[in-house]
Each structure stands twice: as C-alpha cells, then as structure tokens.
Amino acid sequence: xxxxxxxxxxxxxxxxxxxxxxxxxxxxxxxxxxxxxxxxxxxxxxxxxxxxxxxxxxxxxxxxxxxxxxxxxxxxxxxxxxxxxxxxxxxxxxxxxxxxxxxxxxxxxxxxxxxxxxxxxxxxxxxxxxxxxxxxxxxxxxxxxxxxxxxxxxxxxxxxxxxxxxxxxxxxxxxxxxxxxxxxxxxxxxxxxxxxxxxxxxxxxxxxxxxxxxxxxxxxxxxxxxxxxxxxxxxxxxxxxxxxxxxxxxxxxxxxxxxxxxxxxxxxxxxxxxxxxxxxxxxxxxxxxxxxxxxxxxxxxxxxxxxxxxxxxxxxxxxxxxxxxxxxxxxxxxxxxxxxxxxxxxxxxxxxxxxxxxxxxxxxxxxxxxxxxxxxxxxxxxxxxxxxxxxxxxxxxxxxxxxxxxxxxxxxxxxxxxxxxxxxxxxxxxxxxxxxxxxxxxxxxxxxxxxxxxxxxxxxxxxxxxxxxxxxxxxxxxxxxxxxxxxxxxxxxxxxxxxx
Numbered sequence: 001x002x003x004x005x006x007x008x009x010x011x012x013x014x015x016x017x018x019x020x021x022x023x024x025x026x027x028x029x030x031x032x033x034x035x036x037x038x039x040x041x042x043x044x045x046x047x048x049x050x051x052x053x054x055x056x057x058x059x060x061x062x063x064x065x066x067x068x069x070x071x072x073x074x075x076x077x078x079x080x081x082x083x084x085x086x087x088x089x090x091x092x093x094x095x096x097x098x099x100x101x102x103x104x105x106x107x108x109x110x111x112x113x114x115x116x117x118x119x120x121x122x123x124x125x126x127x128x129x130x131x132x133x134x135x136x137x138x139x140x141x142x143x144x145x146x147x148x149x150x151x152x153x154x155x156x157x158x159x160x161x162x163x164x165x166x167x168x169x170x171x172x173x174x175x176x177x178x179x180x181x182x183x184x185x186x187x188x189x190x191x192x193x194x195x196x197x198x199x200x201x202x203x204x205x206x207x208x209x210x211x212x213x214x215x216x217x218x219x220x221x222x223x224x225x226x227x228x229x230x231x232x233x234x235x236x237x238x239x240x241x242x243x244x245x246x247x248x249x250x251x252x253x254x255x256x257x258x259x260x261x262x263x264x265x266x267x268x269x270x271x272x273x274x275x276x277x278x279x280x281x282x283x284x285x286x287x288x289x290x291x292x293x294x295x296x297x298x299x300x301x302x303x304x305x306x307x308x309x310x311x312x313x314x315x316x317x318x319x320x321x322x323x324x325x326x327x328x329x330x331x332x333x334x335x336x337x338x339x340x341x342x343x344x345x346x347x348x349x350x351x352x353x354x355x356x357x358x359x360x361x362x363x364x365x366x367x368x369x370x371x372x373x374x375x376x377x378x379x380x381x382x383x384x385x386x387x388x389x390x391x392x393x394x395x396x397x398x399x400x401x402x403x404x405x406x407x408x409x410x411x412x413x414x415x416x417x418x419x420x421x422x423x424x425x426x427x428x429x430x431x432x433x434x435x436x437x438x439x440x441x442x443x444x445x446x447x448x449x450x451x452x453x454x455x456x457x458x459x460x461x462x463x464x465x466x467x468x469x470x471x472x473x474x475x476x477x478x479x480x481x482x483x484x485x486x487x488x489x490x491x492x493x494x495x496x497x498x499x500x
C-alpha cells in the first residue's frame with residue numbers, strides 16, 4: 001500500500017479523467033510484476049541476505065557499481081519522487097480545506113505552507129522513527145485508506161445515479177461507453193502497445209527493484225511470508241482501479257469534462273459528493289497516505305546513504321550508532337532539498353505522467369544491470385558501469401533533446417499547413433516521436449546488448465555464484481505458483497472483458 005499517495009490518487013485519477021479506463025494499466029499490470037517479484041526475484045534477494053538492492057550489485061559486480069546505483073536512487077528520490085509527493089499532497093490538502101481562504105493567503109503561499117508542513121512532520125516521523133514506525137503506520141493507514149478510498153466512488157455513483165450506485169454505474173457506462181476501453185489509443189497516456197514494452201519494465205523496476213517498495217519484502221522473516229505479502233498485495237492491486245481510476249471517470253461525467261485541469265478531478269469530486277462529516281475523515285486518511293509514501297521514500301534514502309555510501313566510502317570503521325546518526329542527518333538534508341524543489345513543479349502538466357517519464361532516467365538502467373547480473377555469470381563490472389551510465393545519458397538525450405526537437409518540428413509544420421484542430425494536433429504530436437515507454441524498452445534491449453557484448457569479449461575471470469547466507473529460510477510458500485497464475489489470469493481476463 002506504500003505507493004498509495006497523492007501522486008497516485010490525485011495523479012492517476014486525473015489521467016483517468018482525461019483518457020478513461022486505459023490508464024488502469026498502471027495498477028492492474030503491477031499485479032503481474034508483483035507475482036514475478038515473488039516467484040523469481042525475492043528468493044534470490046533473501047538467499048543473498050540483502051537489506052538494500054545495491055548490495056547485490058556490489059557482490060555481483062563491484063562496490064563502484066553499487067555506489068553509482070545508490071547515487072542514482074538518491075538523486076531520483078530528491079529531485080523527482082519526494083517533491084512530487086509533497087506537491088501533489090499539498091494540492092489535495094490545500095484544496096480540501098480551502099487553505100488560501102482559511103489563512104487569507106494566495107494559492108501559491110498556501111501551497112508552500114502545506115509543502116513545508118507535510119515535509120517537516122514526515123521527516124520527523126521517518127528519520128527518528130525508523131523503518132518499524134514506517135511499517136506500522138503503513139499497515140494502519142492502509143485500512144483507513146481502503147475504507148475512505150472506496151467511499152468516494154460509492155458516493156460519486158450515488159450522486160450521478162439519484163441515490164443508487166447501480167443506476168449511477170449504468171449512467172456512467174451508457175453515457176460514455178468509449179471511455180470504458182482497456183486498450184488505449186495513440187495520443188493517450190497509455191497506448192495499448194506500450195503495455196507490451198516499457199510498461200512492464202517500469203512495473204518490474206518499481207515492484208521488484210525499487211528500494212522504497214521492496215524494503216518491506218526484504219525485511220520478511222522468511223521467504224514464504226514475503227511471498228504471501230507480495231501475492232496479497234497483487235490481489236489488492238487488481239482492485240486498485242476502483243480507487244485510482246473510477247473516481248476520475250466519475251468526475252468526468254459529473255463535471256461534464258469542464259474542470260480547468262485534470263489533476264483537480266479527485267479533490268473536486270471529494271468536495272462535491274462526500275458528505276461534510278466525512279470530508280474531515282477522508283482528509284485525515286489522505287494525509288496519512290501522503291506521510292506514508294513520504295516516510296517510506298525518506299527512510300529508504302537514509303538506509304541507502306548510511307549503508308551504501310557513508311559506511312562504504314566515508315567512514316568504514318563507523319559503528320552502527322554513528323552510521324544511524326549520519327544517516328538521519330542526511331535524511332533531514334534530503335527532506336529540506338525536496339521541500340525547496342516541490343513548489344517548482346507546479347507547471348509540470350499531468351503529474352502522474354511527468355513522474356513516470358522522469359523516473360526513466362534511472363529506473364531502466366538500474367533494472368537492466370540487475371537483470372543481466374542475475375541472468376549471467378561472466379558479464380564484468382565494467383559492463384554494468386557502462387550500461388547504467390549510457391542508459392541514463394541516452395534517455396536524457398532522447399526525452400530532453402530529440403523528443404522536443406521532433407515534436408516541435410512536426411507541430412510547426414502542421415500549423416503551417418493550416419491544421420488547427422486540437423485533436424488532430426494531439427495525434428500529430430503523438431506520432432512525431434516514439435512514446436517514452438517505447439523508448440525505455442528500446443534502451444533496455446540496447447543496454448543488455450552492450451553488456452552482453454562486453455561480457456563476451458572481456459568476461460570476468462571467474463563465474464559469479466550466489467551464496468546462501470542462511471540469514472532467513474528460503475523455503476517458498478507452497479502455493480506461490482498457483483496463486484501467481486490465478487492473479488495473471490484475472491488481469492488478462494479484465495483486459496479482455498473491457499477491450500473494445
């Protein structure tokens with residue numbers, strides 16, 4: 001439940017407001033990625049006694065590779081993930097409580113106040129409470145979040161169905177049936193073809209290698225318990241669209257597509273349909289979700305810095321107490337940096353799409369070297385360094401230089417020929433350059449090819465063999481494959497049912 005924060009709740013519902021059911025891929029396909037993690041990745045992680053993912057890279061390649069990876073994780077957290085969580089959470093809280101009017105300040109000032117309020121509270125809780133506090137708060141918050149999350153679509157459907165949920169659902173599906181299509185079209189955020197390319201890679205990175213998420217599974221007392229947790233979470237992900245997609249579609253119907261921006265869909269729907277006594281309850285739940293996600297990212301950052309950077313490179317003789325001390329200091333600095341950066345992303349456009357696209361700078365390169373690291377035995381450390389650095393640089397060149405160049409050129413050419421229709425220009429923009437998820441898949445394959453070539457012509461002297469540290473039992477859950485297959489079948493069935 002850790003990833004259920006406002007960048008998901010507000011952002012993904014905003015995407016559903018724009019494009020309809022096709023954006024459910026971000027939730028439903030996560031279930032398949034979690035099954036893959038439970039069956040293939042977690043056994044290897046626990047066999048090696050890992051507490052952070054970069055630790056594996058140090059054993060498989062070398063310490064420098066681990067340090068580069070930890071640095072990329074930390075850079076992504078402070079520049080992208082933490083600021084987006086703070087910004088989106090502040091937009092939601094400020095809107096629900098009408099903070100500008102309450103404090104008699106401008107919208108921008110209210111946003112900054114909320115960002116710093118959430119950031120300070122979250123920092124104190126995560127940095128000084130540790131992973132145990134994060135895990136406990138996450139479990140308690142999940143119950144409230146599920147309860148509150150399901151209330152919004154129920155009251156939303158009742159609002160458009162004259163008090164009846166079923167009539168509301170019927171009205172929603174009959175008025176705009178084309179929006180209940182699981183297969184996205186060109187020009188939408190998730191075209192159907194992308195679920196077979198970069199989408200699954202992003203899901204595998206997020207659920208299988210991202211320290212913020214996988215740290216809970218790495219803390220499992222044994223493999224069977226870790227697999228049970230992942231499989232249970234995969235079933236919850238199948239239900240995720242009811243909280244993260246359906247409200248956005250209800251908002252489109254309720255407001256007749258007339259909102260100023262799509263990211264207002266969720267908070268405006270909450271304000272419009274939820275009974276006043278429940279608004280405070282849901283705002284508290286949402287605040288808990290913001291803190292949960294912020295705390296989790298910050299805590300994983302403290303762990304990465306303390307173990308993989310401070311202990312490894314700054315003070316190798318440091319006691320555990322010293323490592324914890326400087327990890328907390330780093331966490332405070334990281335939180336402060338995120339609080340300063342957060343207000344700057346106000347003009348980012350679609351928050352959820354922005355988050356996923358920018359994450360590609362580090363997500364795919366890291367996934368590449370982990371996959372090659374586990375699947376091969378003789379690819380050397382230099383290949384991993386080249387793979388991770390070239391992957392990041394090539395993605396930056398693609399999305400920040402080539403894409404704007406081709407898109408702007410195509411739009412200028414179209415306008416010069418007299419094309420002014422917004423829908424037509426949107427399609428031209430989409431066709432001018434490959435979707436960023438396709439770019440991720442292309443670079444993933446390219447990086448694997450580069451690493452394998454290096455491994456062929458300059459292999460490591462001895463093959464890598466993973467040793468069992470015996471820190472925890474790696475006896476798998478006896479029904480892991482059966483349950484995993486059931487999850488995959490359900491996801492495929494949902495796609496087939498809603499395909500137009």
